[in-house]
Amino acid sequence: MAIAFARTPMLLANIGNDLQELSKGRFILGLGSQIRPHVEKRFSMPWSKPAARMRELVLAIRAIWRAWNEKEPLRFKGEFYTHTLMTPFFDPGPNPYGPPHIFLAGVGPRMTAVAAEVADGFFVHPLHSERSIAEITLPALRTGLQRSGRSLSDYEVSAQVLVAAGDSDEEQARARDAVRSQIAFYGSTPAYRPVLECHGFAAVGEELNRLSKRGDWTAMARLVPEALLEAVAVCGRTGEIAGEVRRRCAPYATRISLVAPYAPDPERWSEVARAIRGS
Helix, strand or coil: CEEHHHCCHHHHHHHHHHHHHHCCCCCEEEEECCCHHHHHHHCCCCCCCHHHHHHHHHHHHHHHHHHHHCCCCCCEECCCCEECCCCHHHCCCCCCCCCCEEEEEECCHHHHHHHHHHCCEEEECCCCCHHHHHHHHHHHHHHHHHHCCCCHHHCEEEEEEEEEEECCHHHHHHHHHHHHHHHHHHHCCHHHHHHHHHCCCHHHHHHHHHHHHHCCHHHHHHHCCHHHHHHHCEEEEHHHHHHHHHHHHCCCCCEEEEECCCCCCHHHHHHHHHHHHCC
16 A cells, blocks of 8 residues: 555556556555645645545546546646646557555545545444444545445455464464554554544553653553454454454454564464455
8 A cells, every 4th residue: 555645646657557557457556545644745846635635646646547438637636636648649549457445554444444435445444443434434434435325235345354373372462562662652653542532542642642741652552442453453362363353343244354564473473364255
């Protein structure tokens, strides 16, 4: 997944087109907004109205692809992006596999609704819970899908699931510590606060944000309560994980990715992945 606002629509359209051809039609252009400090201070790019900007960026990319694939004149003029020049020298021509699908990532309801309106799929952020999916994500997806005349059955949702698992008590403890640190990192970002608020941990998010500005990452991890860890991550023995992941994600997800920030054994996790697929 690429950081959208660190790049222009033309750059993303070219990269997406090339990778679609190289992958023989299997490429998905995944885009996320990141947050304002990173976009402005790390990438030195402009930030404003992220949901509206993301919507326009996707529409601009699609306009560029139509110019290449359907020979439609390039005349995109928006609030944030303008693309009106496409000479034959820079036109790669129709992609033999057609344009790639676009998936957007989001947490808050506005970005999630935009994803459902203009994208082909949605990446559920790893910082989510069953409750946040029901109260924030699914209502926002339905709002956006209604704007585009679609339903969830016409749409792809990719769930990225944090997992804290191991075959022994020691392995589980290490996994839980690693995932707790990951939750602390995510939770320190105000844009991800709605998930914490769902479970009554808004004050924890505020303190995590304060500690992140001091760079006190160890203290941040200790702040994550067990209740939040259990709500966000799938925790337990490795052999129990697949069933719980499938139970959580079955009502809405068409794709599942496991997020395990503690380098689990690849062979063991291949078994988990096969069990989730049911093969």
